[in-house]
Amino acid sequence: ETGVTQSPTHLIKTRGQQVTLRCSSQSGHNTVSWYQQALGQGPQFIFQYYREEENGRGNFPPRFSGLQFPNYSSELNVNALELDDSALYLCASSFPTPGQKGNTQYFGPGTRLTVL
Amino acid sequence: GQQLNQSPQSMFIQEGEDVSMNCTSSSIFNTWLWYKQDPGEGPVLLIALYKAGELTSNGRLTAQFGTTRKDSFLNISASIPSDVGIYFCAGQVLNQAGTALIFGKGTTLSVSS
Numbered sequence: 001e002t003g004v005t006q007s008p009t010h011l012i013k014t015r016g017q018q019v020t021l022r023c024s025s026q027s028g029h030n031t032v033s034w035y036q037q038a039l040g041q042g043p044q045f046i047f048q049y050y051r052e053e054e055n056g057r058g059n060f061p062p063r064f065s066g067l068q069f070p071n072y073s074s075e076l077n078v079n080a081l082e083l084d085d086s087a088l089y090l091c092a093s094s095f096p097t098p099g100q101k102g103n104t105q106y107f108g109p110g111t112r113l114t115v116l
Numbered sequence: 117g118q119q120l121n122q123s124p125q126s127m128f129i130q131e132g133e134d135v136s137m138n139c140t141s142s143s144i145f146n147t148w149l150w151y152k153q154d155p156g157e158g159p160v161l162l163i164a165l166y167k168a169g170e171l172t173s174n175g176r177l178t179a180q181f182g183t184t185r186k187d188s189f190l191n192i193s194a195s196i197p198s199d200v201g202i203y204f205c206a207g208q209v210l211n212q213a214g215t216a217l218i219f220g221k222g223t224t225l226s227v228s229s
Contacts, residue, residue: 002160033216042122042204042219043159056216090158094215103208103215104149107158 002026004093004108012114013081021076021111025093031055032074033105034066037088049074078113086115122205122220129195130228137203137223138189145207148181148188149217153202162203163190195227 003026013019025032031050035043045058049068063079072093078085089112092105122139129135139148147166151159163174165181165188172179178191188205202224206217 002158004158006158031215035217040221042120042206042221043217045216045218048216058216092217103147104161104164105215105217106161107151109158110156112156 002093002106002108004091004106006089006091006108006111008111009109010112010114012116014116015081015083017081017115018077018079019081019113021078021089021091021113022073023076023091023093023108024073025091026095026106029093029095029106030072031094031103032068032072033092033094034074034076035090035092036060036085037090037110039087043090046076081115083115086113088112120205120207120218120220122223124223125221126224126226128226128228131195131197133195135192135195135199135225136189137205138187139205139207139220140187141207141218142186143207143209143218144185145209145218146185147208148179149206149208150177150179150188150190151204151206153204153222159204192225195225197227197229200225200227 005024033048034046037043047057048055052068065077068074088110090110092107094105150162153159163179170181176193202222205220
């Protein structure tokens with residue numbers, strides 16, 4: 001158990017809808033990263049939040065957005081869902097400050113999103 | 117998106133055998149990590165490596181950070197059935213905004229008893 005929790009566990013949406021996924025970071029961790037894992041692939045970095053600010057972004061369109069709250073929990077929002085958005089969405093929390101040695105990321109169990 | 121070259125893609129071994137898998141990249145990384153993922157679960161950290169040349173063990177697992185900083189390997193000795201799963205390598209760069217992990221495609225390990 002890493003102490004990182006995600007909700008919901010599974011979600012089914014239809015194309016064009018919007019979805020919000022949630023993540024609670026491990027106690028004491030101030031950085032949350034989000035990843036998308038398609039079937040049979042390794043996780044792909046979406047973005048990272050540090051102290052409520054976006055702190056790096058991967059190659060994902062603007063319809064993928066996020067938030068981090070004062071308690072360091074985070075949300076991933078995806079607008080105008082497409083069929084290819086079907087994937088396991090993982091969040092990972094870490095500490096201390098990004099950019100320092102030892103910023104090891106610990107993953108939650110993921111949210112399985114299916115877009116029909 | 118960018119991914120590391122991880123090999124082999126899959127392995128079928130007998131219980132008790134040793135296993136070796138590796139990861140290469142065209143880019144230099146400051147940190148190499150190895151994760152294991154079971155079906156329907158998130159990746160679980162096995163070993164983290166922070167210095168070129170570093171060799172680190174975690175029980176039956178041993179991993180090394182290549183001296184060129186562009187590769188890493190993971191060895192599992194005396195495999196057991198619970199070693200079954202998908203093993204991912206990940207590289208991390210610490211000299212830019214954000215500290216994204218770049219993952220390999222994974223090595224699927226099957227162990228027969």
